[in-house]
Amino acid sequence: KRGILPESGGTWFLPRMLGWEKACELIFTGRTLTAEECLAEQLCAKVVPHDTLMDEARALAAEIAANAPLAVQASKRLMRMGLSEPFTEHVHHVFLQLLPLLKTEDAREGMMAFLEKRPAEFKGR
Structure with a gap:
């Protein structure tokens, strides 16, 4: 339908997110999903009415911003990093990131x- 292929990593992300069969269906047909279909396929976390979109986005941003920024x-x-490394290596990296965070003012x-x-x-310190 479109005459092009998915850009911005679509051919890499979709098979990992949806599985091979569903990704093939979407990529080969070029079909556009509705918001409800994206929610059902877990391609988005939430669907909200257009008139509340900015309020919902700001509320989510405020919730994230209320957490320790370094964490x-x-x-x-x-x-x-976890997308491209084995679990045992990743757990080691988590530990290495955790050690300096435990010494921050924010952790205390x-x-x-x-x-x-x-x-x-x-305070991000």
Whole structure:
């Protein structure tokens, strides 16, 4: 239908996300999925009405931003690394990332906030 192939890694991501058969069906037909179909295939986490989209996106961003930024950054980095390394190697990398994080002000703040049953105030240090 389209005369081109999926760009931005579609031929790499879709087989890993959906399995070979479903990825072939989507890529070879060029069919566009509805939002509900994307949700059913777990290609998105949530479907919201258009008029609430920005409020929902801001609420999610605020929820993420309320976490310790160094931990979020390390998690993001480790998730990317985990896509291309064996489990035992990945667990080792997680441990190596965890050690310096445990020495941060944010780690202490997070533990104290938990013990004191209050929201944490992270500073990225």
